[in-house]
Amino acid sequence: MKKLITLLTAAVVIIIGVLVAGPFYVIDEGEQAVIVQMGKLVDVVIDAGLHLKMPVIDEVVRYPKRIMAWNGEQKSMPTREKQYIWVDITARWRISDPQKFYESISTVGAAYSKLAEIIDSEVRTVIAENYLRETVRNSNIIMERGAAAGGIAALDLGVEIDPEIITDSVQPDTTHEPIQKGRRQLAEEILSRSRRMVPEYGIELIDVVARQIRYSDELTQSVYARMIKERNQIAQAFRSEGEGKKAGWLGRMDNERRSVLSAAYEKAEAIRGAADAEASRIYAEAYNRDRNFFDFWRAVESYRTTLPRFEKTLSTDMDYFKYLYSPQGR
Numbered sequence: 001m002k003k004l005i006t007l008l009t010a011a012v013v014i015i016i017g018v019l020v021a022g023p024f025y026v027i028d029e030g031e032q033a034v035i036v037q038m039g040k041l042v043d044v045v046i047d048a049g050l051h052l053k054m055p056v057i058d059e060v061v062r063y064p065k066r067i068m069a070w071n072g073e074q075k076s077m078p079t080r081e082k083q084y085i086w087v088d089i090t091a092r093w094r095i096s097d098p099q100k101f102y103e104s105i106s107t108v109g110a111a112y113s114k115l116a117e118i119i120d121s122e123v124r125t126v127i128a129e130n131y132l133r134e135t136v137r138n139s140n141i142i143m144e145r146g147a148a149a150g151g152i153a154a155l156d157l158g159v160e161i162d163p164e165i166i167t168d169s170v171q172p173d174t175t176h177e178p179i180q181k182g183r184r185q186l187a188e189e190i191l192s193r194s195r196r197m198v199p200e201y202g203i204e205l206i207d208v209v210a211r212q213i214r215y216s217d218e219l220t221q222s223v224y225a226r227m228i229k230e231r232n233q234i235a236q237a238f239r240s241e242g243e244g245k246k247a248g249w250l251g252r253m254d255n256e257r258r259s260v261l262s263a264a265y266e267k268a269e270a271i272r273g274a275a276d277a278e279a280s281r282i283y284a285e286a287y288n289r290d291r292n293f294f295d296f297w298r299a300v301e302s303y304r305t306t307l308p309r310f311e312k313t314l315s316t317d318m319d320y321f322k323y324l325y326s327p328q329g330r
Helices: 002-021 098-104 108-129 132-136 141-145 147-153 163-169 183-195 217-289 291-309 319-325
Strands: 024-027 031-037 040-045 049-052 058-064 068-071 075-078 084-095 203-215
Touching (some): 031 098, 040 098, 068 108, 075 108, 084 132, 084 183, 217 291, 291 319
Antiparallel strands (some): 031 040, 031 058
16 A cells, blocks of 8 residues: 555656656747757757657757848948948848758857858958949949939929030039949849858848948048039039120120110201201391391300300400490491
8 A cells, every 4th residue: 555655656746747847848930949859959840839848858949930130230341442431231031940050050149140250251252342333323324314414403493594504514524434233233242142151050041231331431522522523513504604694684785775875866866957957947047037136146145155264355356346345246
């Protein structure tokens, strides 16, 4: 009887110990796991749900199944022409083979470090093999439109100013060269190179994107100087166009003024000629009616005009002053 009680007690203790050790485990949605037995990987669990394991002996190592983001640090890198730029890269990845992942890397933290090592190396290689223009542009549209024409079109000049006139006055920037690949293709090249390295770690690299590419301080100043030069050219073109329109308006105004003055002078001369003719007629008629009175009146009018200007009169004994002594002039 005592032996039976002892056996039952031992059985209960064993069962309780097994239950406490946890023979069951749950894999959530978005998780996957590997089962490690005494340091050896014995199983890979991908499906979510309730699963059974050997208590104490088996260890469940869980990994995320979802897509994760890797964000690199912004680093300075030289291009093919030794122009330094700041490059900030981001990527998306996931664990595609938990067995390889556990055997080669083991932890997600180590995976981030390995991705940084692989992607940073490939980014530096691709950037160094290509010119600066390939890293910052995606197309040759700047060559097709022209920097000056594109800038002027964006200003919305309206109907009063012809953009072609301004464009012809602006010296085009010939420093732009056509690209062969472009920024997007370089990102695809980085992705392709990096993908060759990560499968052995049980990692699938989904994409690599250049989050930001920024000029160095020295290169930034050069770009700003070029932009200022282009805008100054556009501003000067506006001034030249304005000065041309001003000169045209002033010329037309001067021509109109001359035309008005000429017509007025012609009309004034015609009126003056008619008035002189009428005066001559009146004078002649008056002269014919009474010649003596006419001579007297003309002499008095002459005195009224000339005498106030005489500062000194030494003698009046001349024929000019004959009417001063006698109305008959004798």
